[in-house]
Amino acid sequence: MNCDDIRDLMPLFVGGEAEDNERIAVEAHVSVCSECAAELEEFRRARAALVDLRSEEPPLEVVEGVGRNLHPRPLLGADWFVRAAAVLVVGIAIGFLGVTLVRKDADSGAGGVPAVRRSAALVSPGPGSRSRFAGSGQEWNDVFEERETRRFPVPRADRPEGQHYLPRAETVTITGERDF
Amino acid sequence: MPDAQEVALLRRCQGGEPAAFRELVERYQRRACWIAHNLLNSYELAQDVAQEAFLRVFRHLANFDLKKNFYTWLYQIVVNLCIDRLRKLSRDRAVDLEEVGGATDPGIGPSEREEQTELRRRVHRTLDRLPAKYKAVLALRDIQGFSCEEIAAIVGCTNATVRWRLHRARKLFKGLWEGHRIEVGGDETAESA
Amino acid sequence: MLMTVLLLLAVQDESLLERLEREISGVVRRVRPSVVSVEAKRSEMIRLSGIVYRADGCILTDAGAIAGADSIRVTLFDGRSFEGRPVGSDFKTGIAVLRIDAKSLTPAEFGTTRELRSGAFAVSVGNAHGLEGSASVGTLAGLDRSIRVSGRRYDGMIQLTTVAHPGDCGALVADSRGRVIGLIHSALGSEEAEGELFRLWKDFFGRPLGGAITFAVPAETVQFVADRILKHGRMIRGWIGMSVRTAESGVEILKLEIGGPARRAGLRRGDRIVAWDGESVGDAAALQKKVEACEEPRIVKAAVVRDGVRIDVDLRVEIEPERK
Numbered sequence: 001m002n003c004d005d006i007r008d009l010m011p012l013f014v015g016g017e018a019e020d021n022e023r024i025a026v027e028a029h030v031s032v033c034s035e036c037a038a039e040l041e042e043f044r045r046a047r048a049a050l051v052d053l054r055s056e057e058p059p060l061e062v063v064e065g066v067g068r069n070l071h072p073r074p075l076l077g078a079d080w081f082v083r084a085a086a087v088l089v090v091g092i093a094i095g096f097l098g099v100t101l102v103r104k105d106a107d108s109g110a111g112g113v114p115a116v117r118r119s120a121a122l123v124s125p126g127p128g129s130r131s132r133f134a135g136s137g138q139e140w141n142d143v144f145e146e147r148e149t150r151r152f153p154v155p156r157a158d159r160p161e162g163q164h165y166l167p168r169a170e171t172v173t174i175t176g177e178r179d180f
Numbered sequence: 181m182p183d184a185q186e187v188a189l190l191r192r193c194q195g196g197e198p199a200a201f202r203e204l205v206e207r208y209q210r211r212a213c214w215i216a217h218n219l220l221n222s223y224e225l226a227q228d229v230a231q232e233a234f235l236r237v238f239r240h241l242a243n244f245d246l247k248k249n250f251y252t253w254l255y256q257i258v259v260n261l262c263i264d265r266l267r268k269l270s271r272d273r274a275v276d277l278e279e280v281g282g283a284t285d286p287g288i289g290p291s292e293r294e295e296q297t298e299l300r301r302r303v304h305r306t307l308d309r310l311p312a313k314y315k316a317v318l319a320l321r322d323i324q325g326f327s328c329e330e331i332a333a334i335v336g337c338t339n340a341t342v343r344w345r346l347h348r349a350r351k352l353f354k355g356l357w358e359g360h361r362i363e364v365g366g367d368e369t370a371e372s373a
Numbered sequence: 374m375l376m377t378v379l380l381l382l383a384v385q386d387e388s389l390l391e392r393l394e395r396e397i398s399g400v401v402r403r404v405r406p407s408v409v410s411v412e413a414k415r416s417e418m419i420r421l422s423g424i425v426y427r428a429d430g431c432i433l434t435d436a437g438a439i440a441g442a443d444s445i446r447v448t449l450f451d452g453r454s455f456e457g458r459p460v461g462s463d464f465k466t467g468i469a470v471l472r473i474d475a476k477s478l479t480p481a482e483f484g485t486t487r488e489l490r491s492g493a494f495a496v497s498v499g500n501a502h503g504l505e506g507s508a509s510v511g512t513l514a515g516l517d518r519s520i521r522v523s524g525r526r527y528d529g530m531i532q533l534t535t536v537a538h539p540g541d542c543g544a545l546v547a548d549s550r551g552r553v554i555g556l557i558h559s560a561l562g563s564e565e566a567e568g569e570l571f572r573l574w575k576d577f578f579g580r581p582l583g584g585a586i587t588f589a590v591p592a593e594t595v596q597f598v599a600d601r602i603l604k605h606g607r608m609i610r611g612w613i614g615m616s617v618r619t620a621e622s623g624v625e626i627l628k629l630e631i632g633g634p635a636r637r638a639g640l641r642r643g644d645r646i647v648a649w650d651g652e653s654v655g656d657a658a659a660l661q662k663k664v665e666a667c668e669e670p671r672i673v674k675a676a677v678v679r680d681g682v683r684i685d686v687d688l689r690v691e692i693e694p695e696r697k
Binding site: 031162163164165166167168169170171172173174175176177178179180 | 412417418419420421435437438465500501502503515517518519520521522523524526528529532537538539540541542543557558559560561586588610611612613615616617618619627656657658660661664665693
């Protein structure tokens with residue numbers, strides 16, 4: 001395999017999606033080819049910058065704002081849900097129409113307030129509509145999906161970023177082998 | 181494989197329980213918002229898209245096949261809405277999506293004015309230069325951590341296509357990322373190879 | 374006399390736990406001034422820990438972290454910071470010696486691992502995630518471990534249950550008396566060794582989880598290397614170019630380095646070294662110590678057993694050539 005072939009494997013190698021034989025080929029090649037090793041390092045760095053965004057979750061008020069205007073007012077009667085949904089949908093349609101018309105005239109500035117939010121507010125919850133999610137008795141961040149539980153912040157020192165160093169031991173044995 | 185607990189929750193939603201729907205929203209709003217932000221680089225737009233996504237879920241939940249994974253469906257909607265939005269935005273004007281995020285809407289609050297570090301800004305700027313479908317797989321894989329299979333389900337293509345797009349996306353990103361470092365120059369902290 | 378003892382016992386209303394706590398924090402307090410933080414400017418800023426070795430400004434840290442750095446900064450426990458100048462590095466053990474322009478520092482007192490047994494207390498103080506002087510308490514989990522880090526093998530490492538986080542490399546590990554028993558080197562992080570959770574963590578955060586299997590260079594090795602580097606300006610150790618393993622009696626040769634004195638002298642794989650320099654050979658670690666102790670080339674008489682036959686060999690111990 002020449003350098004071009006190896007470099008072609010690098011984008012998937014750095015993300016762990018390469019096949020085993022591809023991975024081995026890359027690892028073997030970069031251990032002897034310093035240019036390719038440097039190129040691989042570039043790929044790693046670029047990806048690392050991207051991965052860094054994993055700790056950049058949206059702020060709480062943005063997240064909570066998603067649900068805040070969505071919840072329909074609880075109406076009495078079994079078919080309240082359907083009615084609420086209907087009102088919501090109609091409201092959105094009107095809202096969209098209205099704002100679309102407005103938008104055509106408006107100049108590009110800071111951007112208009114999104115239509116969806118406005119119209120959803122037509123059925124904003126009244127007092128007492130915020131019920132606790134009693135049904136299952138769970139806290140909202142008590143998640144059942146394993147993926148969700150991975151997101152928790154790692155303590156960071158209050159100082160500029162840099163790489164805190166601790167090498168990783170890949171294997172450990174107790175053979176008592178010594179080199180000298 | 182859908183969780184039995186979630187299936188129960190979804191059934192309650194389909195049955196018309198407001199508390200159930202609230203619970204569903206509260207379970208997924210953070211992630212939905214986050215994915216949208218990855219693609220749109222604006223908290224305001226992200227919140228907007230997330231709301232819209234839940235509304236669509238609301239509308240179509242009765243027809244949702246409970247044997248399928250809910251989150252795949254939800255994120256599918258989120259990603260599609262984002263791609264639509266991106267298309268619209270790029271058509272309307274040559275926009276730096278960061279500017280769109282600087283909302284004067286009081287509903288967003290001081291968080292919107294929080295500074296991203298310079299590095300993260302650059303990442304977003306670089307991401308924004310990628311075509312939407314490449315940006316989507318890249319964000320879903322490297323930022324959100326989904327597997328290739330999940331991404332295929334969310335984006336609606338084959339596993340092989342996902343890998344191909346990832347390959348292209350990472351190559352593009354890396355090329356732009358390096359380019360970034362060279363072109364910015366002076367005020368940049370020197371990064372020796 | 375009895376009254377005094379009874380009186381003392383009565384006064385002792387401290388619970389065992391409280392006493393333990395007091396003693397442990399005493400150890401932390403004692404060693405804290407000897408722990409420094411090190412920043413090496415490479416393609417990005419690398420942050421880790423270091424140990425004060427001599428009061429006149431000699432600092433020990435990790436060789437891999439500072440290799441090729443444009444500049445190094447050492448910050449003491451009291452906040453004073455200095456430019457660090459590399460004196461020498463030993464890549465075989467991963468120890469680097471730095472010098473800073475400071476006097477009357479508090480050097481760490483060194484102990485030994487020789488008499489330690491598994492389960493002995495270990496207290497580490499380092500800079501986990503940049504949080505200076507972070508202390509962790511654990512025990513000695515094992516001695517004489519061989520580990521592989523980035524394709525390189527490190528032998529004779531001690532294994533601890535103290536938690537090490539990124540930034541803790543180069544930090545000190547002390548025994549219950551506050552004497553250094555090791556310099557933190559690495560933590561176990563193999564995908565196979567750890568479960569799904571750890572792999573997800575690494576996948577997600579892009580770096581290893583600070584784990585409770587921490588490896589440190591034992592105090593005797595640290596001192597041996599540091600003293601040699603200080604004395605000669607670089608690491609000088611005896612070398613004959615072979616890889617051995619303790620056998621039932623003597624030491625068995627596993628590999629011979631091409632171009633090395635052992636190979637040149639005619640030694641072969643499978644040979645069992647039974648005598649060295651007039652003494653019988655104990656285990657591999659002991660023989661290594663004898664060989665590495667040489668500071669200049671010399672001829673040594675040894676005896677090996679090959680296919681049941683005892684053969685006398687003259688070996689020339691050389692100085693280990695520099696390698697990266």
